[in-house]
Amino acid sequence: MAREQLSAARYSWNGFADRQDLATALAGQIADRLAGAIAERGTALLAVSGGTTPAKLFAVLSTAPIAWDKVTVTLVDERFVPPSSPRSNAGLVAANLLQNEAAAARFVPLYHEAASIEDAAAADSEALRSLPWPLDVVILGMGGDGHTASFFPDAGNLGELLDPASRRIVLPVHAASGGEPRLTLSMARIVAAGFVALHIEGDDKRTAFDGAMGPGAKKPIRRVIEAAPRPIEVFWAP
Numbered sequence: 001m002a003r004e005q006l007s008a009a010r011y012s013w014n015g016f017a018d019r020q021d022l023a024t025a026l027a028g029q030i031a032d033r034l035a036g037a038i039a040e041r042g043t044a045l046l047a048v049s050g051g052t053t054p055a056k057l058f059a060v061l062s063t064a065p066i067a068w069d070k071v072t073v074t075l076v077d078e079r080f081v082p083p084s085s086p087r088s089n090a091g092l093v094a095a096n097l098l099q100n101e102a103a104a105a106r107f108v109p110l111y112h113e114a115a116s117i118e119d120a121a122a123a124d125s126e127a128l129r130s131l132p133w134p135l136d137v138v139i140l141g142m143g144g145d146g147h148t149a150s151f152f153p154d155a156g157n158l159g160e161l162l163d164p165a166s167r168r169i170v171l172p173v174h175a176a177s178g179g180e181p182r183l184t185l186s187m188a189r190i191v192a193a194g195f196v197a198l199h200i201e202g203d204d205k206r207t208a209f210d211g212a213m214g215p216g217a218k219k220p221i222r223r224v225i226e227a228a229p230r231p232i233e234v235f236w237a238p
């Protein structure tokens with residue numbers, strides 16, 4: 001049930017007793033959505049976030065019995081580091097998602113060796129243009145500051161990152177709070193997905209989410225939820 005919140009921020013809350021139950025339920029919904037896309041158009045496009053939250057979800061999802069050879073997996077965002085770096089989201093996905101049945105999926109990374117993050121973002125936009133857009137499934141995470149993807153509140157180009165009319169696919173991000181320079185899908189590409197799930201765990205993240213949905217300056221996660229044409233599905237466990 002969508003909990004109508006202040007203004008247009010619409011979302012459905014899916015709370016679970018523990019993180020394994022959440023991973024099983026969310027992986028099942030993702031697999032169903034991907035299988036439906038494959039049945040409908042012969043292919044499916046999935047974008048996942050990195051960070052420390054999704055490893056358990058990836059492990060369960062990797063065993064889903066779907067036609068992974070018809071699934072393209074890319075990233076919601078990426079740190080400007082090579083896949084060998086412990087900070088790499090591509091490395092996280094390779095180690096946790098692209099295994100078992102999901103090893104058959106095609107993976108399209110965001111990181112490219114380039115002279116600048118701007119050059120890498122331009123190369124990405126060309127490399128990703130031919131993917132079967134729109135995304136069928138997007139899995140977002142959220143930081144305690146209310147960022148999602150690499151839409152950090154202190155990003156110099158936050159307005160461009162959150163522009164619902166942006167025609168860009170991948171944008172560069174410079175934000176002190178994000179650590180390395182980042183590459184991120186634009187909000188326009190994220191909210192156009194058929195299914196947008198926000199995966200958060202722990203009491204601190206729940207408090208941060210509830211705060212972002214309350215009155216006051218709109219944090220990036222609130223801007224994304226408001227821009228989404230359909231209620232996003234929030235998955236939370238303590």
Ligand SMILES: O=C(O)[C@H](O)[C@@H](O)[C@H](O)[C@H](O)COP(=O)(O)O
Pocket residue numbers: 049050051052053054076077078079089140141142143147148149150
């Ligand atoms: O590259 C990243 O870090 C993610 O894409 C980012 O948006 C992440 O989802 C949040 O920062 C939450 O990260 P944790 O799961 O580590 O709390």
